[in-house]
Amino acid sequence: MDRKRYLKKIINEFEDWWVKDPHSSNVDFYQNTITASKLTSLSNKEFVDFFYDFVSEGGRVQSGGDRTKNRFRNTVKKDIDSFRKFVLKPFQAKFSLEDWFLQLEDYPGFGVGIATIFLNRVDYKKYPIMNNKTLKALNKLGYKISSSKNWANYKLVKKYQDNLLSDFSTLQNYFKADALNHFIVAVYQGQELISDYLQIENFENELEQHEIENNVEIDSVEINKEELLKKITECENDNSEKITINGKTYKRHTYLMVQIKKYRDYKCQFCSTTILKANGGYYIEACHIKPKAEGGKDNLDNILVLCPNCHKLFDYGNRSNEKKSKAAYSITINENKYKASLK
Numbered sequence: 001m002d003r004k005r006y007l008k009k010i011i012n013e014f015e016d017w018w019v020k021d022p023h024s025s026n027v028d029f030y031q032n033t034i035t036a037s038k039l040t041s042l043s044n045k046e047f048v049d050f051f052y053d054f055v056s057e058g059g060r061v062q063s064g065g066d067r068t069k070n071r072f073r074n075t076v077k078k079d080i081d082s083f084r085k086f087v088l089k090p091f092q093a094k095f096s097l098e099d100w101f102l103q104l105e106d107y108p109g110f111g112v113g114i115a116t117i118f119l120n121r122v123d124y125k126k127y128p129i130m131n132n133k134t135l136k137a138l139n140k141l142g143y144k145i146s147s148s149k150n151w152a153n154y155k156l157v158k159k160y161q162d163n164l165l166s167d168f169s170t171l172q173n174y175f176k177a178d179a180l181n182h183f184i185v186a187v188y189q190g191q192e193l194i195s196d197y198l199q200i201e202n203f204e205n206e207l208e209q210h211e212i213e214n215n216v217e218i219d220s221v222e223i224n225k226e227e228l229l230k231k232i233t234e235c236e237n238d239n240s241e242k243i244t245i246n247g248k249t250y251k252r253h254t255y256l257m258v259q260i261k262k263y264r265d266y267k268c269q270f271c272s273t274t275i276l277k278a279n280g281g282y283y284i285e286a287c288h289i290k291p292k293a294e295g296g297k298d299n300l301d302n303i304l305v306l307c308p309n310c311h312k313l314f315d316y317g318n319r320s321n322e323k324k325s326k327a328a329y330s331i332t333i334n335e336n337k338y339k340a341s342l343k
């Protein structure tokens with residue numbers, strides 16, 4: 001599947017939604033209030049009220065200011081001058097984004113989500129928004145990013161959003177790019193579109209694995225466990241996206257999963273099931289112990305090889321007592337205990 005073409009399709013549908021949704025009419029909502037002169041001219045009471053409303057309304061971008069607004073009011077009231085100085089900094093010529101970002105922890109209730117919305121309201125061509133929705137959406141769009149709202153990830157968000165903006169000029173700025181994240185994560189139509197996209201991608205990965213198993217590995221069936229482990233380690237340490245075998249290019253991830261399944265004898269690590277296919281090969285699935293979206297790696301000690309039943313049990317069952325070391329993994333799911341070697 002051509003990723004860019006599919007994304008184009010999602011973005012076209014997003015454009016139809018965007019013009020009808022309040023997001024588009026809120027683009028310039030703070031045009032006359034979030035300016036250096038206006039924020040300087042407010043009386044202390046007006047200033048506190050303005051930011052209290054801003055946090056409560058999630059900057060008219062995100063919901064859920066309810067939990068933090070009272071904590072935030074105490075923070076601002078304690079030292080209005082300090083907070084006023086802080087929010088005026090982004091308007092200054094010598095503004096250090098990194099210093100500002102790292103200073104956020106001095107202002108409880110003014111978290112990364114609402115603070116980056118504030119920055120975005122200062123200049124939507126300069127500052128992207130980063131909240132839980134952003135990180136979730138970027139992962140769905142195929143960008144690898146963990147769920148922490150830290151400085152390193154903020155730089156990554158900017159990089160990924162720049163990438164999207166340059167591929168799709170109709171997105172125009174970081175405010176509209178954020179609305180796309182909302183569309184994908186929180187709007188039914190967008191959720192469906194992205195889920196179709198991910199299913200197609202999964203299916204294609206499956207086909208690619210099938211091809212590797214049938215065309216590439218056929219002549220190396222006799223490879224022993226030690227050599228296989230060496231191959232897996234090499235592949236884990238290789239940072240490239242693609243790998244070329246016998247003149248054909250595959251995704252490195254797909255190739256690695258084939259090796260790991262083979263290393264585990266295509267046998268479910270929870271219940272020992274094997275599924276023989278009509279062509280003589282075996283069907284089995286691979287899943288991450290620590291999800292990729294949370295920074296989990298494609299490494300042998302983070303992958304479980306499971307049959308489809310155990311895979312779904314692992315995904316949806318009631319988990320407890322999870323224990324993991326470099327060598328072994330154990331977990332209780334729906335009151336049954338499972339153990340797997342990670343060596």
Ligand SMILES: [Zn+2]
Binds near residue numbers: 271307
């Ligand atoms: Zn199983």
